Amino acid sequence: MDGTVPSVRPATLDAAARAALLHRVLAAPQDYAVSEVLAPSVAPCVGPAGLEPRPVMLRVFLVFDGSRWRALQGGLARVMGSGTLSKDVWVPAEEGAAIQGPGGLVVPALAIRRTSGDLPSRVADNFFWLGRYLERLESAARLLRASGSRLARPTPTPRELAELKSLSACLVRAELLDPEVAEGGATGLGSRPLARALVQAMREGGPVLGLVGKVSRMTDLLRDRLTGEMQLALHHGLRDLAALLRPGPAAREEAQGLEQLAEASHAVLSFAATVAGLAAENMVRGGGRLFLDLGRRVERAQAIVAELARVLDQPGAASQPARLEPGLRLALELRDSVITYRSRYLTVLQAAPVLDLVLADEGNPRGLAFQLATARDMLVDLDGDAGSPLAAAADQLLEEARGMVREVATATVQAEAAMRLPPRLRAMEGAMAALSNRIARRYFTLLPAAHSLGPAAPGGRLRGAA
Numbered sequence: 343m344d345g346t347v348p349s350v351r352p353a354t355l356d357a358a359a360r361a362a363l364l365h366r367v368l369a370a371p372q373d374y375a376v377s378e379v380l381a382p383s384v385a386p387c388v389g390p391a392g393l394e395p396r397p398v399m400l401r402v403f404l405v406f407d408g409s410r411w412r413a414l415q416g417g418l419a420r421v422m423g424s425g426t427l428s429k430d431v432w433v434p435a436e437e438g439a440a441i442q443g444p445g446g447l448v449v450p451a452l453a454i455r456r457t458s459g460d461l462p463s464r465v466a467d468n469f470f471w472l473g474r475y476l477e478r479l480e481s482a483a484r485l486l487r488a489s490g491s492r493l494a495r496p497t498p499t500p501r502e503l504a505e506l507k508s509l510s511a512c513l514v515r516a517e518l519l520d521p522e523v524a525e526g527g528a529t530g531l532g533s534r535p536l537a538r539a540l541v542q543a544m545r546e547g548g549p550v551l552g553l554v555g556k557v558s559r560m561t562d563l564l565r566d567r568l569t570g571e572m573q574l575a576l577h578h579g580l581r582d583l584a585a586l587l588r589p590g591p592a593a594r595e596e597a598q599g600l601e602q603l604a605e606a607s608h609a610v611l612s613f614a615a616t617v618a619g620l621a622a623e624n625m626v627r628g629g630g631r632l633f634l635d636l637g638r639r640v641e642r643a644q645a646i647v648a649e650l651a652r653v654l655d656q657p658g659a660a661s662q663p664a665r666l667e668p669g670l671r672l673a674l675e676l677r678d679s680v681i682t683y684r685s686r687y688l689t690v691l692q693a694a695p696v697l698d699l700v701l702a703d704e705g706n707p708r709g710l711a712f713q714l715a716t717a718r719d720m721l722v723d724l725d726g727d728a729g730s731p732l733a734a735a736a737d738q739l740l741e742e743a744r745g746m747v748r749e750v751a752t753a754t755v756q757a758e759a760a761m762r763l764p765p766r767l768r769a770m771e772g773a774m775a776a777l778s779n780r781i782a783r784r785y786f787t788l789l790p791a792a793h794s795l796g797p798a799a800p801g802g803r804l805r806g807a808a
Contacts, residue, residue: 351379387421397422400431461629465567467786469630472560473637476617478516479553481645483610484676485512486540486550490603493537504656504668510536511652512676516645518543518550541599544587544606551587554580569624572617579613628723633785636720640781643713643739644774649676650700651767654760666757670696677708693760694751702747714740724785732784735777742770 352360367374382397389396402417415433420426461469489509492502510524523539544550561568561576568576586609618638625631653669653676670691674680677700687695704711718736722728746763753759 382422385421461633463786465564465630466633467782468560468563469567469633470637470781470786472557472564473634473639474641475553475556475560476614477638477641477645479550479557479610480614481642482516482518482543482550482553483607483614484678485509485516485518485649486543486603487607487611488672488675489513489540490537490600490607493533493540494597494600494604498533501668504665505672506533506536508653508655508669508672511655512649513540515648515652537600541603544603546588548587550606550610551584554583554587558584564630567630569620571624572620575616575620579616583609583613632720632723636717636781639713639717639720640774640778642708643710643717644771644778646677646700646710646713647767647770647774649673651764651771654767655764656761666693666760667691673697673700677706679706679708682706693756694747697750697760697763698747701743710743711740714743721781732777732780735773735780739770739773739777742766 350363352363355363380399382399384395385398386393387396387398399420399422400417401420403414404411405414406412416431418428419431420428489506492498492506492509495502498506510519513519514521514524519536519539523535542548557576558580561573561580565573583606586606621631621634625634650673653672654666656665656669670693671680673696674683679699683696683699686699699706699709701710703709704715706712714736718733718740721730721733721736724730725733746766750756750759750763
């Protein structure tokens with residue numbers, strides 16, 4: 343019967359009441375339902391005074407599937423007594439039981455892809471310049487550390503003064519030092535202003551902190567393309583460097599400032615090594631890592647030839663070969679190759695072995711040949727063609743470097759042959775810059791290849807702008 347009429351037990355009625363009930367049922371049978379009287383079970387329930395026993399009944403439901411009745415899992419529980427309460431009963435699936443659900447969408451199998459440089463040009467450009475800025479930051483730290491260590495000595499020797507002159511030229515080229523300050527420091531008369539300028543280069547408003555900002559900006563642009571560990575290392579490393587390069591009051595004494603310079607240089611080099619290691623071990627060979635590494639190789643190769651041209655430019659070395667030794671020592675130091683050289687040649691310092699290690703040894707990761715050979719192989723991978731014009735340009739530069747070493751090694755006086763290399767090294771520096779521009783034009787700016795205009799000149803050459 344409906345919920346507005348209380349249930350009635352006929353067995354508890356007298357004869358007249360049962361007759362009246364039968365009359366009502368016969369008059370409106372659709373308003374009544376008959377159910378068997380069941381003795382409810384008792385279960386603990388929460389009441390006003392806490393847990394108390396109350397009668398509980400469970401109503402289950404059946405479904406006829408056309409052949410037989412099936413009991414559904416769960417039902418309706420009813421707690422009787424004062425304040426009757428009804429709740430749905432759910433039966434959780436047993437562990438290990440198969441759960442039936444909607445079938446998955448049928449999709450075709452994905453083809454396996456292993457791409458090398460399949461990236462949007464903007465992303466590839468950002469990776470390329472992240473690599474270049476990281477390399478510039480590391481190179482700046484090496485130059486500043488080498489200069490600071492010599493200025494920290496009470497009285498620089500003539501050899502150290504010659505090395506400082508070469509280092510000052512390298513610092514000017516890297517835009518880390520003003521040319522006027524460099525000229526005074528190279529003579530030994532302006533060592534204190536030079537020391538102050540080097541310390542300032544590492545501080546707020548200096549070029550080193552500017553490079554940190556550029557690396558940070560590239561990292562932000564590539565945050566969706568870097569692994570979690572790579573992002574963490576870059577984020578924390580850059581934050582720590584920025585804090586270290588933004589000290590409180592300036593150092594009162596020159597020695598204290600040079601100590602801060604050495605500390606900051608070591609921190610930058612440690613950060614660069616961490617990022618390089620993570621890139622080598624955590625990034626897939628191809629895509630972003632390929633352009634990141636390509637940027638580093640191009641930047642490092644350009645820095646090698648630029649610095650070598652300046653450290654070999656030692657006046658008077660042609661007539662006195664001993665004057666070339668400071669430049670050779672400095673070339674090994676800036677390329678972090680001193681230990682390797684000593685293990686091969688002990689303490690004998692000659693131009694051909696030094697230049698072979700710095701320029702032509704493909705096994706030296708700090709040398710020029712390693713950068714050019716690696717860049718050549720990456721450019722072949724990018725183009726998918728062993729005859730790639732860009733790869734051929736890198737290979738041509740590699741042959742030029744080998745040719746320089748052969749000329750020095752076969753010369754009667756190696757120092758004289760080495761002294762003739764700076765103009766060729768500066769030309770190679772320009773060629774590396776041109777290769778970088780060609781890479782950018784090919785992969786980033788999406789412009790047609792540059793070509794010459796004008797009538798053919800004698801010998802089949804074209805005249806005009808390239």
